[in-house]
Amino acid sequence: MHTDSDFFSRRRRLLCGTLAASVLPASLVPAAASAAAGTWPQKPLRLIVGFPPGSSPDMLARAVAEPLGQALGQPVIVDNKVGAAGSIGVASVARATDGYTIGLTGNGPLTTAKALTPSTPYDVARDLRPISLVATSPFVLAGSMAMPATDLRGFLDFAKAQGDKLSYGSIGPGSGSHLAMELLKTHTGIRAVHVPFPGFPQVATALMGKQIDLSFMIPSIAVPQAKNGRLRLYGVSTAAAFPGSGDVPPIQSALDRQGFDVASWNAVFGPVNLPAPLAERLSQEIARILQTNEVKQRLLEQGWLAAGSAPGVLAHKIAEDTAMWGGVIRLTGARAE
CATH class of the missing domain: 3.40.190.10 (Periplasmic binding protein-like II)
Incomplete structure (x- = not known):
């Protein structure tokens, strides 16, 4: 007899394995792509946010965009594509093929959207490349x-x-x-x-x-x-x-039982076709920005703890939370309106 715990374990292993395939170390990426990372970017980047101006994802994106642009030598332009609880923005990133489009979103579109809305037009493990956690906050x-x-x-x-x-x-x-x-x-x-x-x-x-x-x-x-x-x-x-x-x-x-540890978080990601060396470079620059006292204090005043992570850490977080919330969604029968 299979238990819910068995399901979560299998689901987590499957997601972690699939997401891990999209965050291979730079040493396993073709040399041409690695060399290209040295000359990239040659034009402005677009940072798509699936939430409106003034929302937490938007404020976090703007806190990161300017210093990231300075580090890369090209502007990072925040582009709000609002709708479907953030999923429209994520879908726009998933479809991008120009090598200059990334996104920032809250955790929902990366972990619960498909379970809540089966018609969600992207698959996180198949269509996206994790880059970095940005910030976390409790409820x-x-x-x-x-x-x-x-x-x-x-x-x-x-x-x-x-x-x-x-x-x-x-x-x-x-x-x-x-x-x-x-x-x-x-x-x-x-x-x-x-x-x-x-x-x-x-x-x-x-x-x-x-x-x-x-x-x-x-x-x-x-x-x-x-x-x-x-x-x-x-x-x-x-x-x-x-x-x-x-x-x-x-x-x-x-609580008597262990396991109640729930956080809201935001993260940066790209389309799966974004070369791994570029994702690694973006991850490193974002982590450096988030460790500056100015940015940490700015985020804390907004109710967030600055994070920053390697792509693989974000991939694991996505898989872990997808499994956990999937169980809660099945238990409650929750669906998006």
């Missing part, structure tokens, strides 16, 4: 001021005792804020009812108005409201504490 578990619990353990005890009387908001079916809560429910026995909203500002308004009880929110919205006494913060979704949320503890610290 913050926030509660309305009507919630009597004031700490994490008190919240868990209270929420379990309420059955389905509590409600939680998210930014839509299949979103990270939705799936993170569904994962927490499997770890704790909480049965809060899902209420979708168009975005985090609307979720925050409903929480502060005591129309809903809970939500996994982004720190940049939740933390300031908590400091103003308008929300309670119970925990962060990552296994490690987050410096941008003060002394709010990791939710995992109060």
Whole structure:
């Protein structure tokens, strides 16, 4: 008999193997491609973002684009191609053949899009080349001021005792804020009812108005409201504490089961036909940029921890999260609207 664990293991091995094939070391790439990396780029690069101006992916892209252009000797132009929860932008990158198009996206289009929307017009392992993680951030578990619990353990005890009387908001079916809560429910026995909203500002308004009880929110919205006494913060979704949320503890610290470690992240990627030496060079330059104090502080003020990674590390992260969220999606029957 095959268990869910068996499925996840097989799925993870398959994805890791397929993605790894797209991030071969430069020593295994033809010499002509390696030589070309020394003279590239000879014209501006286009950095496609599948989210609107002012969104987190857009702000992260603009934080990286200017210094990356300076490092490469050619401008990096941010191009917003919005729609389908970021998937339109990713599909545009997947179709690119000019060698000068890359993309930046949140994790959803790289990990859950296909499971939520089977008609998604690209296959991550087949059509894309991972380049680098850019930034990571936890979700913050926030509660309305009507919630009597004031700490994490008190919240868990209270929420379990309420059955389905509590409600939680998210930014839509299949979103990270939705799936993170569904994962927490499997770890704790909480049965809060899902209420979708168009975005985090609307979720925050409903929480502060005591129309809903809970939500996994982004720190940049939740933390300031908590400091103003308008929300309670119970925990962060990552296994490690987050410096941008003060002394709010990791939710995992109060759970009996291990494995609750959820982060939102953004990454840079290219089409699969982008030569590996170019991906390696971009990865190295992005990592250097993200380690500068100026950029790290700029991202932290926006609620993000600067990351930077080798292409293979990003490939593994994509495969790991695809397997984990695939299980949650199957369990909940979530679908994109």
